[in-house]
Amino acid sequence: MSTWDWQVFCKETTTGDVAPSCFGSGGDITYLDWLLSAWGWTLSVSLLALLVALLLGSLMGILRTAPHRGLVLLGNAWTELFRNIPLLVQIFLWYHVVPSLFPVLRGVPSFILVVMGLGLFTSARISEQVRAGIQSLAGGQRMAGLAMGFTLPQTYRHVLLPMAYRIIIPPLTSESMNIIKNSSVAFAVSISELTLFALQAQEETSRGVEVYLAVTGLYFISAFAINRAALFIENRVRVPGMIGGGGH
Amino acid sequence: MIRRAAVVASITLTTLSLPAFAQDSGTLKKIKDSGAATMGVRESSGGLSFTLGDGKFAGFHVELCQRALADVQKQLGLAKLDIKYQPVTSQNRIPLMQNGTIDIECGSTTNNAGRQKDVSFAVTTFVEEVRIAVKANSGITSIAQLNGKNVATTTGTTSVQLLRKHERGTGVNFNEVFGKDHADSFLLLESGRADAFVMDGQILAGNIAKSKNPGDYKIVGEVLSVEPIAIMVRKDDPAFKKAVDSSLSALMKSGEMARIYDKWFMQPIPPTNTKIGLAVSEATKAAWANPNDKPMEDYAKK
Numbered sequence: 001m002s003t004w005d006w007q008v009f010c011k012e013t014t015t016g017d018v019a020p021s022c023f024g025s026g027g028d029i030t031y032l033d034w035l036l037s038a039w040g041w042t043l044s045v046s047l048l049a050l051l052v053a054l055l056l057g058s059l060m061g062i063l064r065t066a067p068h069r070g071l072v073l074l075g076n077a078w079t080e081l082f083r084n085i086p087l088l089v090q091i092f093l094w095y096h097v098v099p100s101l102f103p104v105l106r107g108v109p110s111f112i113l114v115v116m117g118l119g120l121f122t123s124a125r126i127s128e129q130v131r132a133g134i135q136s137l138a139g140g141q142r143m144a145g146l147a148m149g150f151t152l153p154q155t156y157r158h159v160l161l162p163m164a165y166r167i168i169i170p171p172l173t174s175e176s177m178n179i180i181k182n183s184s185v186a187f188a189v190s191i192s193e194l195t196l197f198a199l200q201a202q203e204e205t206s207r208g209v210e211v212y213l214a215v216t217g218l219y220f221i222s223a224f225a226i227n228r229a230a231l232f233i234e235n236r237v238r239v240p241g242m243i244g245g246g247g248h
Numbered sequence: 249m250i251r252r253a254a255v256v257a258s259i260t261l262t263t264l265s266l267p268a269f270a271q272d273s274g275t276l277k278k279i280k281d282s283g284a285a286t287m288g289v290r291e292s293s294g295g296l297s298f299t300l301g302d303g304k305f306a307g308f309h310v311e312l313c314q315r316a317l318a319d320v321q322k323q324l325g326l327a328k329l330d331i332k333y334q335p336v337t338s339q340n341r342i343p344l345m346q347n348g349t350i351d352i353e354c355g356s357t358t359n360n361a362g363r364q365k366d367v368s369f370a371v372t373t374f375v376e377e378v379r380i381a382v383k384a385n386s387g388i389t390s391i392a393q394l395n396g397k398n399v400a401t402t403t404g405t406t407s408v409q410l411l412r413k414h415e416r417g418t419g420v421n422f423n424e425v426f427g428k429d430h431a432d433s434f435l436l437l438e439s440g441r442a443d444a445f446v447m448d449g450q451i452l453a454g455n456i457a458k459s460k461n462p463g464d465y466k467i468v469g470e471v472l473s474v475e476p477i478a479i480m481v482r483k484d485d486p487a488f489k490k491a492v493d494s495s496l497s498a499l500m501k502s503g504e505m506a507r508i509y510d511k512w513f514m515q516p517i518p519p520t521n522t523k524i525g526l527a528v529s530e531a532t533k534a535a536w537a538n539p540n541d542k543p544m545e546d547y548a549k550k
Contacts, residue, residue, distance in 0.1 A: 014413050096439060106440075187403060190426040199404040200426075206362050208339060 008207040009035065009214070031201055031211075038197035039218050045114055045193060046183040046222070050176055052119025053126050060123060061130025062156060075127060082124035088185050091117045095189045110189040118186070122179050129171045133164035166237055173230035177223040194218060275351050275481070275488035279320060284330040287313050288350035288480070291335050292430070294454040295512045295524045296374065296477065297355045305333050308512040312373055312496060312505075313354035313479060319495040320488075338404060342366050345482055352492065353480035356448075358406065360475075360544040368483045370492045371539040372476040373505070374450075375531035375547075378407055380469040381437060381445045381452040388444060390469045394422045400433045400442035401426060407446050410473050430455060437465070446472065450513070453526040474531055474547045493539070500536040 009032040010022040024030045064075035082090070094117040099105040105113075137160060145155030165172075187196035198215040202208035279285045289305040290297040297307040314331065321329040334350050341357060344350050345367050358376070359369040382388045388397075391414065401407045403426045411424060425442050427433030434455040436442040445452065449467065456465045479496070481489050499505040506528065511517075513526045531547075 014409070014416055096435060100439060187426070188428040188432070190424075192426075196403055196426060200408055203338060203404045203406065204409050206342075206366075 004210060005207055006210055008205045008210055011205065013204070031205065034192075034201065035194075035197060035214060035218075038192055038194045039222075041186070041191055041193040042180070042183050042218075043222060045111070045118065045186050045191060046180045048115045049118035049122060049183065050179050052115060053122035053175075053179065056120065056123035057126025058130050060127035061134065062161075064127065064131045065134045067152075075131075079124045079127045082120050083128070087118070087121050087182060088188060090121055091185050091188055093117075111191060114183075114186045114189050114191055118179065118182060122175060122182070125175055126172065129168045129175065130164065133168035134160055136167055137163055163239075163242065166234075166239065166242065169230060169234045169237075173227060173234075176226045176230065180223045180226060181219060274485040276320070276324065276485075276491065278348075279329070279351065280324045280326065283326060283328060284332060285317055285320070285352065286332045286334050286350045287317070288336040288341055288344060288353035288355060289333050290337075290355035293356035294448070294450040295517060295526070296450065299335070300519050303333065305335075306518065307354075308509060309354040309356070309373065309477075309479060311508055311512070312499070313352055315499065316370075316479070316492045316495040317352070319498075320491050323491055341480065345480060348482075351482070351488075355480075356477055357480050358475040358544055359478040359541065363480075364483075364543055366483060368481050368485070368489050369478040369541050369543075370481055370489060371496050371500075371541050372478045372535040373496060374477040375529060375535050376448045376450065376475045376477050377529060377531065378410060378446065378472040378475070379449045379452060379467050380472070381434075381447070381456060381465055381467050382443065383437070384464055384466045386443060388468060391418070391472070392420055394444055395420050396422065397443040398423045398425050398436075398441060400424075400436040400445045401447060402430050402433045403428055405447070406475075407448070407472075411446055414472060434459070448475075449529075450524065450526050454524045457522045457524050458520065475544050476535065476542065476547060478541065493541075497539045500539055505536055 007018060009030065010018045011031055012019055012024060013029050013031060013034060019025070019028065019030045022030060022032050024033050060075045060078045062075075063071040064079070066072060066075075085093075091114060094113045095110060099108070141159055141163070142155060145159035146152070150158065183193060184195040186193050187199065190196075194215045198211055202211040205211065275285075287305075287310070289299075289307075289310055291299045293307070295307055296309045297305065299305050317329060317331060334344070336344055336350065336353060336355065341350075341353055341355065342363065345353055356376075357363070357369075359372060363369075380388075380391065380394075388394065399411065399422045401411060401424065408424070408426070411422075415421065425436055427436050430447065430451050433442075433445050433447065437445040438459065445455075452467050456462050456467070459465065479492065481492060496505075499508070509528050509532075513524050513528070516523050
């Protein structure tokens with residue numbers, strides 16, 4: 001349509017002057033500085049939310065396979081609650097509704113709220129994968145573990161989970177990549193991440209195509225880095241002869 | 249469809265390459281040949297342009313465009329002019345104007361020098377003043393009192409940049425909170441997450457009018473910025489711009505403009521039948537008294 005103007009990223013964000021080094025100095029901020037800081041926010045939100053999601057998702061997934069009706073019910077309720085409400089609605093509930101019910105939460109920074117919101121949403125999906133992973137193992141493994149004299153937690157720790165996690169690495173990888181992309185909802189609660197940057201910078205600079213291309217590139221790089229890291233882990237922990245273990 | 253697209257493309261190309269023959273080509277010819285015009289409208293731009301649902305659109309600028317197109321129809325001697333409505337957003341309105349999807353944009357576009365490189369604007373019909381809305385009982389009356397407070401504004405608007413400039417110029421430090429749309433920003437003010445909401449005056453007035461207790465809020469403080477809002481037309485199409493301009497100028501001269509303004513900003517409007525209640529500003533009156541298409545930068549110089 002029109003020619004590219006990549007110099008837009010070297011512009012100072014208040015005055016619109018082009019900074020010679022493309023990075024602002026002395027309190028000046030260029031769009032490039034802002035873009036990188038926005039990338040930092042996207043990664044911080046995503047990685048912390050992923051941590052929350054892995055911890056809670058694993059816990060809930062394990063509970064759903066435990067031989068105890070109450071625990072199974074708790075795990076199931078958790079999973080259904082968080083995966084049946086749209087993500088944006090959940091973020092909105094955490095930001096606007098919950099603090100008005102519990103005034104104590106008013107002081108919590110929106111960064112924490114969005115990490116929890118995104119983490120809990122994803123934990124429901126991870127719990128489902130962990131459950132599926134554990135249930136895909138032959139039932140005899142649990143019994144064998146118990147028969148060997150392991151306690152139930154020991155059976156999970158040493159017999160069931162090591163195999164279950166290896167099986168679910170591929171869906172977990174997708175989920176980890178999804179969390180990077182889903183972190184864009186954080187813009188709705190005023191986190192200055194990539195999507196907020198894109199919406200704002202394209203309005204200020206009128207160079208929407210360049211801004212969106214840069215942001216798209218960073219999302220892609222982030223998600224792809226996770227993909228490669230997961231592939232590395234998958235190869236390192238592979239056990240020959242098991243499901244997904246490759247050839248002998 | 250393909251043939252129409254080809255016609256549009258060829259017209260656009262002709263307009264770009266042969267501006268001297270604009271009278272014979274351009275938007276007027278397109279409207280004459282097709283018997284139809286496409287109006288770019290907004291889903292929710294306060295009283296200027298908004299949807300009534302069901303593909304219907306209304307508002308101050310929509311009515312002005314309808315009147316301008318009626319004059320164009322008369323000028324071209326068309327027995328029937330079919331007006332199509334195409335909702336646009338801040339992000340796509342300029343590309344859609346350039347590629348010929350819309351012929352006239354009747355939303356809330358600020359006429360500034362940057363945009364004038366890509367499109368043209370009809371004479372300014374509304375002058376927007378960026379103001380601050382606060383809770384009536386907050387005691388805040390000026391920007392200086394916002395030091396250390398949370399100030400809400402909407403992502404993807406020029407107000408964000410304006411706040412940044414102001415913060416720098418005056419040394420008043422506040423925390424910016426961004427709502428994802430105007431309703432969200434107003435909710436931030438309503439729920440107490442923000443102490444003030446900085447935005448175009450008519451949007452503030454509209455949100456206050458729609459709130460549960462309009463009496464709880466007021467618009468205060470100095471005018472942060474003055475922005476001429478105008479109807480957008482294609483660049484390098486002087487014949488069409490002239491037709492629209494003369495139609496609007498006639499409305500301004502006859503006083504009809506003031507009556508249309510009153511209808512959309514001072515009387516109850518659909519779909520909820522609430523009043524925006526924003527009296528016509530001195531700046532808007534000045535623009536009507538002296539029709540012009542000066543960009544925002546010229547207003548700042550004063």
